Amino acid sequence: MNAKIASLSPSELAYVPFVSVDHMMKNVAAIGIENFIRGLADYIKDDFLRWESFDKKPRIPAHAPQGVIELMPTSDGKTFGFKYVNGHPDNRRDGLQTVTGFGVLSDLATGYPLLFTEMTILTALRTAATSALAATYLAPKGARIMAVIGNGAQSDFQCLGFKALVGITDIRAYDLDPKASQRLARNLAGSGLNVTICKSPEAAIEGAQIITTVTADKKNATILTDNMVGPGVHINAVGGDCPGKTELHKDILLRSDIFVEFPEQTRIEGELQQLPADHEVTELWEVYAGKKAGRTSEYQITLFDSVGFAIEDFAALRFIRDLLPKTGNFIKLDLLADPDDPRDLYGMVLRSQKSGKGAAA
Amino acid sequence: MNAKIASLSPSELAYVPFVSVDHMMKNVAAIGIENFIRGLADYIKDDFLRWESFDKKPRIPAHAPQGVIELMPTSDGKTFGFKYVNGHPDNRRDGLQTVTGFGVLSDLATGYPLLFTEMTILTALRTAATSALAATYLAPKGARIMAVIGNGAQSDFQCLGFKALVGITDIRAYDLDPKASQRLARNLAGSGLNVTICKSPEAAIEGAQIITTVTADKKNATILTDNMVGPGVHINAVGGDCPGKTELHKDILLRSDIFVEFPEQTRIEGELQQLPADHEVTELWEVYAGKKAGRTSEYQITLFDSVGFAIEDFAALRFIRDLLPKTGNFIKLDLLADPDDPRDLYGMVLRSQKSGKGAAA
Missing domain, CATH: 3.30.1780.10 (ornithine cyclodeaminase, domain 1)
Known part of the structure; x- marks a missing residue:
């Protein structure tokens, strides 16, 4: 007592x-x-x-x-x-x-x-911080233009994160629903980012060094097809984050160097669920720790297969x-x-x- | 909108x-x-x-x-x-x-x-409710006297639960620390329960139809030895609730019909950790559903090996x-x-x- x-x-x-x-x-x-x-x-x-x-x-x-x-x-x-x-x-x-x-x-x-x-x-903010942090190691040097495909609740945070950490100045926005893109543009009006609303995914990725896919449908979709992705880009794939939900054509994955948070989880939940369980990936923590390389050439396609992790x-x-x-x-x-x-x-x-x-x- | x-x-x-x-x-x-x-x-x-x-x-x-x-x-x-x-x-x-x-x-x-x-x-209350509910199926008919060995934070709730659901009128309290028993007696003073503070576990269980063990030490202890437990009692073993923490001598378990919440968990956390993995137990839900018998004779020793369960x-x-x-x-x-x-x-x-x-x- x-x-x-x-x-x-x-x-x-x-x-x-x-x-x-x-x-x-x-x-x-x-x-x-x-x-x-x-x-x-x-x-x-x-x-x-x-x-x-x-x-x-x-x-x-x-x-x-x-x-x-x-x-x-x-x-x-x-x-x-x-x-x-x-x-x-x-x-x-x-x-x-x-x-x-x-x-x-x-x-x-x-x-x-x-x-x-x-x-x-807080999750929306940490997801953006995770993507932007990864991009500081993976995006091509001097990247200024980012395509954002899927202009829902997470997209604003991604744009602001990439402005803050990577130095992105221009957003090329596409969504099936043009109102979603208008909403995004309106919210970013005072942010210092230039937002261009695009009529197709193809138009959105024109000139972009970074492609962020952040669509919401819970199904295996093909937001990006193989012929849309040129050499040298960084793909920030945020939307595919549970079993049965993917955004990218498998052939893009096969041409990319894939970076993940925690392979055991990404293989189940991420784009990676489309590939064999032994497909080679790099863990981001090893890149940050200097144990593995991030981007190594200007022609390389890098892909962050983001699913979100407890850490x-x-x-x-x-x-x-x-x-x-x-x-x-x-x-x-x-x-x-x-x-x-x-x-x-x-x-x-x-x-x-x-x-x-x-x-x- | x-x-x-x-x-x-x-x-x-x-x-x-x-x-x-x-x-x-x-x-x-x-x-x-x-x-x-x-x-x-x-x-x-x-x-x-x-x-x-x-x-x-x-x-x-x-x-x-x-x-x-x-x-x-x-x-x-x-x-x-x-x-x-x-x-x-x-x-x-x-x-x-x-x-x-x-x-x-x-x-x-x-x-x-x-x-x-x-x-x-709420956990203290639901633990008491769980014990008292089990005792309505397992305690000998007309039980009025309960020994309570271990007079810490959970003991008050057990006493009140057994008064409410089983009709217990008399508590025989024992703790290594007499102050703990005095605390319990003081708290129960206005409850309608008669509390007798006892100087040994042996004294506490004299005449008791129900024995509740609810000690706190995280070790394999022997609060009750085999010779202390006579036929016909119901043992409500609450304290042994994690690996390495038990209260009863193994021989008591061998003479008892053991009732549990969820066997997979009790075998790891309860008194049951002292017995082989295939030792027969009865699940309480089956007793409540009328699929299995609770107490079947006045000489039977029943034991509720309580560990607490998510349900x-x-x-x-x-x-x-x-x-x-x-x-x-x-x-x-x-x-x-x-x-x-x-x-x-x-x-x-x-x-x-x-x-x-x-x-x-």
Whole structure:
């Protein structure tokens, strides 16, 4: 027992910082979205550089006819993090997000959560940071023009990420739905990026050094055919990210050097599901660590087969945890029971009832 | 786009009900702890009765030298639930809880969370409900006296659960630390239970029809030896709940009919880890469903080898979700991004920044 005895206010131990959607937007505004993506990329790179210290588990899925809910846990031996994320393609029809998420970072030494945060916006930002970071190693030097095929919710973040990290100045946008491209152009109007809306994928990739595919249909589609892809480009394939969902013709893969986050996962979820299980790929962490080469020639086609990996979320959670003291954009949640005497959990319940009041929620 | 266009207030879709520790205590007070445990037991029984409709996954652990963090997901095909729980035996030394938890219930058809709640208190209550429910099938008829060996945080809840569901009137309490027994007796003073503090385990079990073992040490201990256990008793073994942690001498197990939640898990985590992998056990759901017998004779020793299972947490989450509209003891968290146009996530971020304000957290 200690000085807190018989106190009804939870101590600091009981509180977990919580970042709501509104607070996440305020955190982005506090440092600016490009700095935010740059910061995320730094944390992601840091964690990829210590790749071998992570416990890399496959995602744990719960399937329904309409979609999937996944838990993505990982740990570096000191800190534990997980993301909850859903993927429900038909949600849009009902005015819901197709992908939403939240995450938790915890101290593995005590088991206590350190952070609870929305991750719908954060996932969009970390996905862009992951793509742009990879492109700093894989895109041709001096790349300024990026084709963006698929102009949905993720496309804005990709454009801003590639502006911040790669120096892209021009976006050539294509979507089956011209309204989606107009939306993208409108949102990027004040960003400093020049956006050209294109009438076909072929028109979009004209002159582009980088091709980003980020379409949403949950099926094997062929957004790019082989004859559309010339030598020297970098393909940032973001949309193919679950079994049965791909965007590129197989022949493009066969002409490309393929870079991945975690091969065991990409072979199931990425473009790579079209190729034999032993097809050679390079892991990005090895490129960042200088163990393997990124782009080696100006004629090479490089392909980042992005599916998203738990360590990127872990890095994003770390970034937010470190940002919060600077911005103050969070509230404290009374999530953890904190009795005066840890063995006296019921005593806490009992005293709360007798007093007819408890601590603030 | 719809009527919400350009609105900055999240719609109802964006909010997830959150039950803090304080609100959980208020929810317990609102209906009374015995009714609360009875309600939990009803929901647990309901879910055990549809056992085969659940996706039963093993827990997903992250280990550290100090303890473990586990994610426990399950789904019935319509609803998804998971619990985050830690077990850190040395936390008490630092004034922290050894076990804390929180949980989430979600709609599998949309992936959207329906409830986010503390589960430290809720887990203590559902563990008691699980034990007491099992005892209604396994304890000798007319049992009134229960020995409780180990008088830590879980013991109060066990006593109240057995009063509510089994009709126990007398508790015989023993702990290595007499202060723990005094604490238990003090907390139960107004409950209607008679509590006798005993000086040895042998004294505690005198005349008891039910023996509850609920000690906390993470080691293979022998709280009960074979000669202490007479015919006809029901043993409710709660403390042995992870690899390397057991409470009963192996010979007791060999004389008992053993009942378990989920054999695959109990064989690793429960008292059962002392026996060969093919030792016969009965699954509780089969007893509740009338497929297997519970207690069949007055001389039989029955043993519930309790380790805790995800479906109990799922049932507890359902119980809280259904209770909240009646008590109102929750707040709404702005956890889900809810742009006017689901494809326009960045537009929401952008408008929030331009307006210089966002929705309430």
